Amino acid sequence: GPPTPATMAAMGLRRAAVAALEGGLLGRVPAPSAVAARRHAAHFTFQPDPAPSAHGQTQKMNLFQSITSALDNALAKDPTAVIFGEDVAFGGVFRCTVGLRDKYGKDRVFNTPLCEQGIVGFGIGVAVTGATAIAEIQFADYIFPAFDQIVNEAAKYRYRSGDLFNCGSLTIRAPWGCVGHGALYHSQSPEAFFAHCPGIKVQLIFLDLLACIRVETLCFLEQVPVEPYYIPLSQAEVLQEGSDVTMVAWGTQVHVIKEVATMAQEKLGVSCEIIDLKTILPWDTETVCKSVVKTGRLLISHEAPLTGGFAAEISSTVQEECFLNLEAPISRVCGYDTPFPHIFEPFYIPDKWKCYDALRQMINY
């Protein structure tokens, strides 16, 4: 049978997340003053993807709604599926489980106490019995108490039992990435920690872009197909074809590099190929390397700090595979090697200007 490692699906979120935070559990959003609005404007412009055509009729949703819809489908199709986490019965902090308890009952959608290690360990237990366990960790920043359960228990269960057991039906969802004023503990991008662990799958998605709930399950695009459908993990998507530079990102950063591609085309006449990696582990080496063979240049960008970030892994693999094709050193545009700062967020993030600057230097190399 197919390998069934546990999946860690994480969703990216940002401004909309804060809006949801403020409007969800949470309610009023005071009108910002003009000054505040200017100072705190998002550092990227969201560009919707074209509506997918392969899966029939679509419906417009934001990320949170599309996740709710995916979870709804999972509960409807799979009678063993259960959802649990802090406050999920009331819809969760990000409103991703709104209405599900009422629809499927409180034995299938329930709140847990505040105990991340327990939540994940419990989820593994549910999953090894063959049921579908969908755990929510409120913020990726709070996943670390559960790190041991994920890395030592979930990831190795099947391997160490010689396939007598597995917890491939466990999905852990955690919102990640900078949200605007999230400061040290509501902003981190922990993907690289998990990417170092064979046995789990790490999927990263961004608001309005893609919501994925688990291995070979249900995925939705912005124009969300009305009927449930599956898209495979570990498959990157070429969002725009180009000939001079390959740019790779995931989550929100995809929107940043899209803008950079437009700037590069307009100001430098440089043609960029944009790849949304989507899955960090196992990642789609083929799509990336094929692209670099064509363009000869690679820029990778993520919010997490530079050192030991997942860009390092991509960079190293690509130079092995495409050494003779490279026209310039591979460029990584990432967060600083500092904790995620409280007030320096706009300065910390790898925005379009930093990416553009790196791209120019590659072209002039």
Add this chain to the structure above:
Amino acid sequence: MRKMLLAALSRVLQGPAAARTGAVSEVAQVVVASRTYADFASEATFEIKKCDLHRLEEGPPVTAVLTREEGLHYYKTMQTIRRMELKADQLYKQKIIRGFCHLYDGQEACCVGLEAAINPTDHLITAYRAHGYTFTRGTPVREILAELTGRKGGCAKGKGGSMHMYAKNFYGGNGIVGAQVPLGAGIALACKYFGKDEICVTLYGDGAANQGQVFETYNMAALWKLPCIFICENNRYGMGTSVERAAASTDYYKRGDYIPGLRVDGMDLLCVREATKFAAEHCRSGKGPILMELQTYRYHGHSMSDPGISYRTREEIQEVRSKSDPITLLKDRMVNNNLASVEELKEIDVEVRKEIEEAAQFATTDPEPPLEELSSHIYCNEPPFEVRGPNQWIRYKSAC
């Protein structure tokens, strides 16, 4: 300074007592002369709610003496915290404070009562709902508000924000729920090791009480007889989840099992003070840790983005406000027992408001920290080094 001023003020207000100490300045004499405070009682005794006990033969006393001087001090401190939080709320709505911000109004009797029963040399650690403790541990309001607005003059240099505030013998201000609890035991070990008769007060919420590391810590603290007061501030909710929904036993004072415990009315600062004195004495006498549950209530939602009424009713909040508000309770006691007049308490209110306004002025005009701060304080005992930046061309020199 604040405390000195206050002490001076209350001496002045006290009249006869001040005369006894002979420390009345000319100005003060003028003030005294213009008022007739000599009629006030210098102290009164109050019956307070009996604590529930776990593994204890005897508990804290059921009466407490409150002197006029203490009362005025507590009143001003609680009122300052209340006003500071309301100011923070206002600044948040104006988008001057951003991000995550957790307010403490409603719970003032906990931090003020606690502080009244321990020494400044004792140690304290709590979670992210830290503004009140930051103040009672000696940080001026302006530095707290400036931390909230992310300014240079903030108590963590603008680098921490609402959740991360610190002061002498106050270890924060911790963002990960429950994570501060084992640290508290470590601090208590240091107290014991250095033999200084100091203790550590380790605070956490009712939600945090369900984290595994809390139980790991109970065990270590009891095993090594550490001078640690564990305090569960039970404000009935962890975010949107009420205690009944999250805890198999809501008797938080018993959840240390082999650790003796007290359940205390956390809305009455005298109860908190007496219970803490009792607990501190327990720790100092070498009996090991003790656990206190303070039953309290937060008026605001969990954080600024939570209106706080989707999981509890407006009536519930109103009921607590009208029947058990910690400030009103103290005020009524003082006024009804001739410890203070309504007018002089009003004067304190005016004074507090003014202080808060000035602090807010500072917090909104003080500059942000310089950009270099991004890369300072990452490693200790390291010479300045190059912090790797977003790409191979951008680096940052760490300052310290």
